[in-house]
Amino acid sequence: MGGIMVYEERNAWAGLIVSPISMVVYIVLILQQAGGGPLTSVDWFPLMLWVIGGSIVAVIILSILWGMVAGAKDPDGVGRSDIRDRDISRMGSRVEQAFVVIAGLGVIVLCAVGADVFWIANTMYAGFAVSALVGGVARVIAYRRGLV
Template sequence: MSYEEKRTWIYAVVAIAAPAVYVTYILGKVASTPVTNIDYVGAMLIAIGGAILASIVAGMFIGISSSKEAGRKDERDQEIGHRGFILGFFVFSILMVAPLVMAMTEVPHFWIANTIYLAFALTAFLYSVLKIVAYRRGF
């Protein structure tokens, strides 16, 4: 498994784990608090910061364990990254229509922010899945 593929696996795991922890926390609050009164900002920032930190730390461990390959990309890695980026762009663009419409119709900020976070999380996961499939099966 190449260094870039290992990094993609890390990205996929973090793209699922961080939002899952965040959603679990928020759902725990829903039972006792109306959704529009839930203080989601701090929890969302912690989830995003934790995801970034986890990706960095895991990437460092992968880099240390495969120091010969670290930072090296061949043409295949570049092509897979490029195609993954294009798919991610289109997925994110489509998903962002929902929060845009929500903002135009003055939906409470809780729903808009969580829809945007969901769009980021889904895009990151789909981007990773596409890259992993490309590494395993090719285009």
Template sequence: MSYEEKGTWSFLVVAIAGYAVYLWLVLSQIVGGTPVDEVDYAIPMLWTIGGAVVAGIVARIAIEIASPSESTRADVRDKQIDRAGEQVGNSLVVIAGIGALVLAMLQVHWFWIANAIYLGFVLSAVLGSLAKLAMYRRGLPAW
């Protein structure tokens, strides 16, 4: 498994785990009876995003210690897979941006706007990573 593919796996796991922690922190408030417009979401969101960044770095280092790669340099195939996977994932960022824009125009509470954007980022990371992993296993599509 290449260095870049290992990184994609760690990014996928960290993105899912980070968002799961965020949901647990926020949904526990809602289940506890806090009205949505009073939920403290900003601090948990910032901490889980920051924690995911740190966890991603630590995971990448731990993976390399456990199973060192022959090279950490991306080859042409890695670069093509990364570009194609990012294009797939970025579609969800655009959709989330449009969704947040519509929510803002409808004057929906900030909680929903922020969560729509965050969900878009997470789904982008997940979909982009899954696309990259599929391309590592099945090859690049012949577009």
């Protein structure tokens, strides 16, 4: 991660740092609440909302702090973006959409078989989380190696 990064690349890295941490935090909280009992008995909704909200805030704070450091090093280039940034963003969004579609299909199947709402909601949450993670990886690779 050496060198000066553009705003969009810093955001991709911030998401890659925060996403896995938030996924682990959510899983740990769910398992703690279950206390060895059935996961479907956990009051998952508030936990999910807090983790999602906390993740968003953490990415914003990390991006701001990282931007301040970058701005101190290169005041003129800190907020610049160009067509390459837009192309990388579009490519990352397409990768993310593929994983959201896969999660959506999983949710449809779970609904069809009458799965508990816990599994339905958490499948979608996992889809969003994996989507963000894979999209961030795709963006960072594109910044480091270029678009193919």
